[in-house]
Amino acid sequence: MEAAESVQSKAERGFKYALLAPAVIWVIGLTFFPILAAIHFSFANYVLGEGITGYVGFDNYIRLLTDSGFWYAIFITVLFVGITVPIEVCVGFILAWIITIGLPGKKFFRPVLTAPLFTTEVAIGYLGVTLFTDQGGLVSALLGALGIHIDWLSTSAGGLAAAMILDIWIWTPFVFLMSLAALSAIPNDIYDAAMLESSSHWQVFRHVAIPLSWPVLTIAILLRVIEGLKSFGLPYALTSGGPGTSTQLFSIMADLTTIQFTDFGRGSAMGVLYLILVSVVITFFFKQMRKRIE
Amino acid sequence: MEDLLWKNSKRASKLVAMTIACVATVWVVLPFLWAIVNSLKTHVDIFRAGAIIPFLQFTPTLDAWKEVLSDPQAFNSLFSSALVGVGTTILVLIIGTPAAYSLARFEFKRMKSKDITLWFLSQRVLPPVVVLTPFYILLAAFGLIDTWTGLILLYSTFNLAFCVVIMRDIFRDVSKEVEEAARIEGASLWQIFWMIALPLSLDGLIVTAFIVFAFSWNEALFASAVTSQHAATMPAFILASRSTRGVDFNFAAVNTILAIAPPVIMSFFVQRYLARGLSFGAVKG
Numbered sequence: 379m380e381a382a383e384s385v386q387s388k389a390e391r392g393f394k395y396a397l398l399a400p401a402v403i404w405v406i407g408l409t410f411f412p413i414l415a416a417i418h419f420s421f422a423n424y425v426l427g428e429g430i431t432g433y434v435g436f437d438n439y440i441r442l443l444t445d446s447g448f449w450y451a452i453f454i455t456v457l458f459v460g461i462t463v464p465i466e467v468c469v470g471f472i473l474a475w476i477i478t479i480g481l482p483g484k485k486f487f488r489p490v491l492t493a494p495l496f497t498t499e500v501a502i503g504y505l506g507v508t509l510f511t512d513q514g515g516l517v518s519a520l521l522g523a524l525g526i527h528i529d530w531l532s533t534s535a536g537g538l539a540a541a542m543i544l545d546i547w548i549w550t551p552f553v554f555l556m557s558l559a560a561l562s563a564i565p566n567d568i569y570d571a572a573m574l575e576s577s578s579h580w581q582v583f584r585h586v587a588i589p590l591s592w593p594v595l596t597i598a599i600l601l602r603v604i605e606g607l608k609s610f611g612l613p614y615a616l617t618s619g620g621p622g623t624s625t626q627l628f629s630i631m632a633d634l635t636t637i638q639f640t641d642f643g644r645g646s647a648m649g650v651l652y653l654i655l656v657s658v659v660i661t662f663f664f665k666q667m668r669k670r671i672e
Numbered sequence: 673m674e675d676l677l678w679k680n681s682k683r684a685s686k687l688v689a690m691t692i693a694c695v696a697t698v699w700v701v702l703p704f705l706w707a708i709v710n711s712l713k714t715h716v717d718i719f720r721a722g723a724i725i726p727f728l729q730f731t732p733t734l735d736a737w738k739e740v741l742s743d744p745q746a747f748n749s750l751f752s753s754a755l756v757g758v759g760t761t762i763l764v765l766i767i768g769t770p771a772a773y774s775l776a777r778f779e780f781k782r783m784k785s786k787d788i789t790l791w792f793l794s795q796r797v798l799p800p801v802v803v804l805t806p807f808y809i810l811l812a813a814f815g816l817i818d819t820w821t822g823l824i825l826l827y828s829t830f831n832l833a834f835c836v837v838i839m840r841d842i843f844r845d846v847s848k849e850v851e852e853a854a855r856i857e858g859a860s861l862w863q864i865f866w867m868i869a870l871p872l873s874l875d876g877l878i879v880t881a882f883i884v885f886a887f888s889w890n891e892a893l894f895a896s897a898v899t900s901q902h903a904a905t906m907p908a909f910i911l912a913s914r915s916t917r918g919v920d921f922n923f924a925a926v927n928t929i930l931a932i933a934p935p936v937i938m939s940f941f942v943q944r945y946l947a948r949g950l951s952f953g954a955v956k957g
Contacts, residue, residue: 393861394778401771401792401836408829409795412806419805473696476689480678487693489940494700496935498890500907501928504914505707508921513719516706522721547703552950559947559955573677579685582677597954604797611892611907615914629893632801637897642805649802660797664790670954671786672844 413653416646424642438647447623447631448648452655454538455628458613459606462545467599469546470553475587478561479579488558495551502544503615507531510540510616534624537617541625544612549605553598560594561587597670600663607656628652707932710925711736718921736922740930745901749909750930753889756820756905760827760888761881767828768835769877773865775836776843777851789840793952796833800893811898818899826898827888834887834952835880841953842876842945843869879945886935906931 420438422430442448473491477484494502509517510530521528530536564586572586588595610629613619619626619634626634632652636645678686709725710718712732717723723730740746775785783791807826808817816822850872851864859867870877892907899908910927939946947955 390778390861394774394780397770397774397865398780398788400767401832402788404767404829404832405792405795408825409798409803412803412810413798415806415809416802419809424805424809469696472692476693479681479689481689481693483693487697489943490697491693491700492939492943492946493704493936496886496890496939497932498892498907498910498928498935500890500892500910501931502703504910504924505703505928507914508710508718508924509703509706511921514717514721514723514921516702516724519721519724547699551700555947556951556955559951563956569677573680579677579681594951594955597951601951608799608801611890611911614892615911618915629799629801632804633893633897636804636808642809646805649799649804652799653802656799660794663797664794667793667952667954668786668790671789671841671952 416649419642419646420650422643424646426640426642434643438643439651442644442647442651447626450623451626451628451631454625455607455609458538458542458545458609458627459603462542462549463599463602463606465546466550466553466602467595470550470555470598471557471588471591471595473550473554474557474561475583477558478587491554492551494548495555497548499548499611500615502548503541503612506540506544506612506616510536531617532621534621537621537625538613541609541613541616544616545606545609548612549602552602553595556594556598557591560591563594564590593666593670596666597663600659600666603659604656604663607659707925707928710922711929713922713925715920715922736926740923740926745904746909746927746930748902749904749906752820752823752899752903753905753907753931754934756823756827756903757885757888759820759824760831761885763824763828764831764835764884765877765881768832769839769870770865772836772839773843773869776840785840789837792833792836794833796830796837796952800830804893804897807894808898816898818901818903820903822898823888823895823903823905826894827891830891831884831887835884837952838880838883838949839873839876841948842873842880846872876945876949879942879949882938882942883946883949886938889935 419430421433421435423432423434425431477487477491481487509515512518512529512531515530517530518527528536530540568586568590569582572582576582576585608629609627610633613625613627614630614633617625619630623631628648632645632648635641635648681689712726712734713723713730714733714735717730720730726732775789779785780788811817811822811826814822816825846869851868854864854868889905890907891905892911895905895908896911899905904912906927910924910931913923913927
């Protein structure tokens, strides 16, 4: 291999760079320059149609950091992820375990339990309005039969809870799929040996399935956290960020600031600050991926 | 092992497992059913608390379907979604697949191919709001607001890295011996890539194409930010109609079904490699 590479022909060198170059140029041009532009705009006052009208130093940042609305948006976004991801991971993994141990009807359950994963978030958010509404909504009707009444869409707690429930509906299948792959990658004789040695399923689940799937689960959790922090379509379609601004997750707030109020300087500063905040998670994700990618 | 585990289970645990699976199935299916049921209601029945089971509790009608399907804007949005989805997928595969192959087969001088791959990945996990402002300004500068081209460029940017990372992982599975044999037969590098590596990686290519298509089909943040009418995709159309026709729930239900049916139905056909693709190759299987 080493020798083969040392006598690598000129043609091969040309070939490998020719194949790689377009993608590298594309990413540099359309990702790294835009990020630099965002950092640039974040120090400026940008007026739509006129461009940059002046530089304001750290004003955009200071205004954001001293704005309780900004911190509130971050808080509910973290809360959103902090509640949905653990539930998605637990439920998804348990479902995968049940399928893996040989539940009859596996061929039916697998695609059905995966189906929500590819639904359009915005559509599910809007459908959620019709599920959670007081006026003829299914959830309200079912809970009403049990004598329970919850103001889902007219309160901030109810709106967030409804958005979380739908998020769990969509994304549990993601963990389910990952866990299925992880569990089926464990060699059969390990299961067999564990089953002969220990008396119960619970033991095999705890001492074999969970530890051996843990590396994959870590990746799944990190990907869910990264994606969850981007949440936009579902909660926005469900509550429009209301009542008031009480269910405005971070991406919704940034979108409204930039597109609706065309405050590009402030919008850019929000993006940059957010990048700094999520970079902790992203760094951790990279450490894990580095171990997995060869 | 599966049989051993299942056969050695107590009846009680089998029952618990079956119950959990059935409850999960009901949980998954109910919203789909609700969308179908709602799409068959009139404007009056939609608000009636007791109207849940068709024929028994209300008379189903196709009025909402007729209304949506005769609405040119709904039709246009479906078309936009399909066009942007297909356009993005093709562009991403054309640019990303060769790069993936290059990274799978060759090493580079300054950076290890693994590090270049991780560099691509860093672009994929970036929160999109970070580049919302620059992209908006960029598209506006080139007159690409509310155009299909603008959306295809944006979505290709977000998905290119994904294609590079996952296809690299898939290409690494193609046996080097086969490629070496072809080389001895006198095949050029390009022929090996095009006529051996690509056909052998077809399954992976299909999954990549599907995931890219589904992402583009479902994306809402940029769709609603940079389109208004002409290029509005289904998510943008649904968000817009939510504010203009917010309480027409039967209308909403039809749109929901139209939006979610294509990717969900496609997903049934690409079960293999799905976990691998969605985890950027971190999960084999």
